[in-house]
Amino acid sequence: MEVPGVLDATVGYTGREFKDLDLVKGKEGDEYHQQPAATYKSVCGGDGHTEAVRITFDPTIVSYDEIVRLFFDNPRVPVIYGEQDLQYQVACWALDERQQHLAREAAEGAGKGGVPIYDARCTMWHEGEENHQNFFGSVSKEKMWREY
Numbered sequence: 001m002e003v004p005g006v007l008d009a010t011v012g013y014t015g016r017e018f019k020d021l022d023l024v025k026g027k028e029g030d031e032y033h034q035q036p037a038a039t040y041k042s043v044c045g046g047d048g049h050t051e052a053v054r055i056t057f058d059p060t061i062v063s064y065d066e067i068v069r070l071f072f073d074n075p076r077v078p079v080i081y082g083e084q085d086l087q088y089q090v091a092c093w094a095l096d097e098r099q100q101h102l103a104r105e106a107a108e109g110a111g112k113g114g115v116p117i118y119d120a121r122c123t124m125w126h127e128g129e130e131n132h133q134n135f136f137g138s139v140s141k142e143k144m145w146r147e148y
Contacts, residue, residue: 003070005061008054011128013038014093015050015086015118038126043087050089054125068092068103072110080114093120 016038038049055067071077077090084090092107094100094117103117 003057003062003067005058006055006067007058008056010054010056011132012052012054013040013043013049013126013128014052014054014120014123015089015091016048016123040129040132046087048086049126050086050091051128052091052093064099065102065106068099068106069109072103072106072112072115077110077112077115079112080116089116091116091118093118093123095120 038047043049043051057064057067071092080090092103092115094103100117100119104113107113107115107117
């Protein structure tokens with residue numbers, strides 16, 4: 001589905017909090033080293049990140065509220081009960097309190113209040129590998145609806 005005002009959709013990984021991923025204590029005890037960026041392989045290995053899509057949009061054409069409502073109103077976005085596998089969890093990362101409020105309203109309005117709404121300022125975004133980009137452009141609609 002093309003949405004007027006959506007400029008880009010980039011596949012990547014997010015969700016692991018800074019306290020867990022930003023710095024790792026070195027072997028010498030007082031050295032710190034930044035952990036490497038998440039990759040498909042590390043995420044599949046259970047590193048705590050979630051496969052995600054980052055949406056870039058023009059707010060003069062489409063609002064954040066419209067985008068999250070489209071997301072939560074999609075019948076393929078399930079109602080969540082209990083714990084989810086982090087790699088494939090259904091979630092939303094908001095950039096500020098206003099976006100968090102709008103996302104919660106959209107989720108609850110669609111009967112999906114169990115979907116977690118996270119603060120994107122507490123996580124890092126890692127862009128996915130090139131072969132994971134442009135999913136919808138690389139898979140025929142017939143194949144996508146059959147297999148996904």
